[in-house]
Amino acid sequence: MMLRDHLGSLSGLNAVVVGRSNIVGKPMAQLLLGDSCTVTIAHSRTKDLAAVCRGADILVAAVGRPEMITGDYVKPGAVVIDVGINRIERDGKTKLVGDVEFASAAAVAGAITPVPGGVGPMTIACLLANTLTACCRAKGLAEPQGLTA
Numbered sequence: 001m002m003l004r005d006h007l008g009s010l011s012g013l014n015a016v017v018v019g020r021s022n023i024v025g026k027p028m029a030q031l032l033l034g035d036s037c038t039v040t041i042a043h044s045r046t047k048d049l050a051a052v053c054r055g056a057d058i059l060v061a062a063v064g065r066p067e068m069i070t071g072d073y074v075k076p077g078a079v080v081i082d083v084g085i086n087r088i089e090r091d092g093k094t095k096l097v098g099d100v101e102f103a104s105a106a107a108v109a110g111a112i113t114p115v116p117g118g119v120g121p122m123t124i125a126c127l128l129a130n131t132l133t134a135c136c137r138a139k140g141l142a143e144p145q146g147l148t149a
Contacts, residue, residue: 066098
């Protein structure tokens with residue numbers, strides 16, 4: 001997990017996952033629990049969501065609302081992972097944005113994933129690495145080294 005490369009041990013860190021889907025929110029919460037994070041799953045109807053998010057060392061946004069998470073939601077120095085991808089109209093043009101308002105959050109965060117160009121390409125890279133590994137296993141070949149952490 002790239003978080004370990006950036007932060008070292010995740011044990012004891014507070015993680016907030018904003019989004020409760022079976023595709024992203026719940027699996028991400030399980031991965032973070034597996035690394036001994038203290039995990040809170042929040043959503044768009046969580047009372048005082050900004051305060052909940054401000055307690056996070058790791059903030060994962062997967063809520064499906066364009067730029068819902070602003071810099072006011074981010075603890076100084078936190079790692080922000082924006083999983084959202086939304087099309088919006090701005091200045092007469094269609095633009096891709098995440099669930100995090102990038103400029104205000106980046107001013108506060110210690111690290112933040114961009115949209116586009118952040119989680120999406122990493123998802124594709126992991127899918128390809130896993131496909132190659134599965135093929136090697138199915139054919140009885142040695143698994144490639146160094147594709148995943």
